[in-house]
Amino acid sequence: LPDLDNGTGLHLYYYCEKYHKKGVSMSQLTVSNRPALPHYPPEPPSHPVWGSFRDFQADPLGHMGALVRQYGPAVRIRFVFNWYGYILVHPDHNKHILQDNNKNYTKQAPSLLVTKPLLGNGLVTSDGDFWRRQRRLIQPAFHRQRIAGFGATMTTAAETMIQRWQGAAERGETLDIDKEMMRLTLEVAGKTLFSMDLTGEAEQVGQAITFASRYIAEASIKPFAVYTINWPTPGGLRLRRAISLLDRVVQKIVDTRRRDNRDEGDLLSMLLQARDEETGAGMDDRQVRDEVMTLLLAGHETTSNTLTWTLYLLSQHPEIAERLRTEVDQVLAGRTPTIEDLAHLPYTRMVIEEAMRLYPPAYVIARLGVEPDVVGGYDIPAQAIITMSPYLTHRLPEFWPQPEKFDPERFTPDKVAERPRYAYIPFGGGPRQCIGNVFALTEAQLVLALIMQRARLSLAPGYQAELEQMITLRPRHGLPMRVTLRG
Numbered sequence: 001l002p003d004l005d006n007g008t009g010l011h012l013y014y015y016c017e018k019y020h021k022k023g024v025s026m027s028q029l030t031v032s033n034r035p036a037l038p039h040y041p042p043e044p045p046s047h048p049v050w051g052s053f054r055d056f057q058a059d060p061l062g063h064m065g066a067l068v069r070q071y072g073p074a075v076r077i078r079f080v081f082n083w084y085g086y087i088l089v090h091p092d093h094n095k096h097i098l099q100d101n102n103k104n105y106t107k108q109a110p111s112l113l114v115t116k117p118l119l120g121n122g123l124v125t126s127d128g129d130f131w132r133r134q135r136r137l138i139q140p141a142f143h144r145q146r147i148a149g150f151g152a153t154m155t156t157a158a159e160t161m162i163q164r165w166q167g168a169a170e171r172g173e174t175l176d177i178d179k180e181m182m183r184l185t186l187e188v189a190g191k192t193l194f195s196m197d198l199t200g201e202a203e204q205v206g207q208a209i210t211f212a213s214r215y216i217a218e219a220s221i222k223p224f225a226v227y228t229i230n231w232p233t234p235g236g237l238r239l240r241r242a243i244s245l246l247d248r249v250v251q252k253i254v255d256t257r258r259r260d261n262r263d264e265g266d267l268l269s270m271l272l273q274a275r276d277e278e279t280g281a282g283m284d285d286r287q288v289r290d291e292v293m294t295l296l297l298a299g300h301e302t303t304s305n306t307l308t309w310t311l312y313l314l315s316q317h318p319e320i321a322e323r324l325r326t327e328v329d330q331v332l333a334g335r336t337p338t339i340e341d342l343a344h345l346p347y348t349r350m351v352i353e354e355a356m357r358l359y360p361p362a363y364v365i366a367r368l369g370v371e372p373d374v375v376g377g378y379d380i381p382a383q384a385i386i387t388m389s390p391y392l393t394h395r396l397p398e399f400w401p402q403p404e405k406f407d408p409e410r411f412t413p414d415k416v417a418e419r420p421r422y423a424y425i426p427f428g429g430g431p432r433q434c435i436g437n438v439f440a441l442t443e444a445q446l447v448l449a450l451i452m453q454r455a456r457l458s459l460a461p462g463y464q465a466e467l468e469q470m471i472t473l474r475p476r477h478g479l480p481m482r483v484t485l486r487g
């Protein structure tokens, strides 16, 4: 039985028993007539009752990373009791799940279900025909030309931010760059989405978003959080208050916009005007609310983290920062960057891409497998909880030599063409690929170019970056930096 590779002793015993009862002698038994046993990915030992949930919960990425290094890119882990999860991080696995057999994999995984109180049935969490219809409706809002119209909003917000840094620069104070980026991208999201500044008068909104996303992120790695997220605990009650505040704000904006019937040229106007090609129907208020909340949440923290980590990495690699500054100075010659400049700033883009390789804001991508499937030669049963991880895929040495090294040269067109497409998935892939990827890259490139042009940032002495695994990947203690403005 040469292909019996895992748990051999137990399997042999099982065969002998089974065939002995049927009256088949061992000599008649061949590989071809034995029933196939599931060939699961390797499974590390775990506590008989508690499984490995505690290790997983304490540090999901650290735990999964250690397993992948020890067992390879496919691992089966027992979370708790007989509840299993499948970690699949090879590019072929990503391609199979996100692209080739994507219909078998839904968003009904527990870590996504806990986001439902906030995101409802928006684009990130919905499935099937409903999702397809919504994606078709919303896609035009993310057309390149539409996003080009947001360029000035992005650069104006960034210029105002850099002007605001002047006081701290003169006093030699440190600034929390993580907070600055979060504020900036929230401002851009608020203005492009519904022409509103969420950072000033509506500061409460910003706080509610931050609390709700933090609370949900913490819940998403707790066992049974799907059931407990709505319990009236102090945190649960605060979550309800935060969500109802956001609901009220969004509803008010939608009501006003519907009443005035104005086209502000923002994403909300697009959502309200969107009509299904086949049925001609628009979205009801509940759906508009879910989509607005989804875009606000999916759109600002991710881009903010991309910028924060990029600035952190540049502070650690002055030679790369210098090369970037040279590109920006030569191409822009002191001008504010525009969308047209982006094609002439390739190194800026490579730096951002490499930062997203090392610190992909969406560091895990979860799915629930509907039917049994075979992925990378392994059996995956029905209803399996699947965890893919851009963070771990982006560190597989087979595709990324010296994976921990920050090296934007990995993103020259030649190098990109040599790698499998699914070795790099900061925006996911297949039909559920991020709808906002062009928006995000445009914003990140414009803001980074402006910062390099106008300021120099250096890390506060003694600061050690530490990962915080919330809904997105953030630096745990913010990013304290000293700023000097350039002449």
Ligand code: HEM
Pocket (backbone or CB within 6 Å): 123, 124, 135, 294, 295, 296, 298, 299, 300, 302, 303, 306, 360, 361, 362, 365, 366, 425, 426, 427, 428, 429, 431, 432, 433, 434, 435, 436, 437, 439, 440, 441
């Ligand atoms: C650097 C910034 C961003 C990163 C790293 C990022 C990452 C991702 C990833 C990995 C997915 C796929 C999730 C999955 O397959 O389960 C996704 C989906 C999505 N993203 Fe982004 N995203 C970013 C920016 C944005 C922006 C700016 C917006 C909107 C303004 C946005 C809106 C969405 C939406 C609506 C989806 C769901 C798409 C669907 O399932 O049809 N994202 N994003």
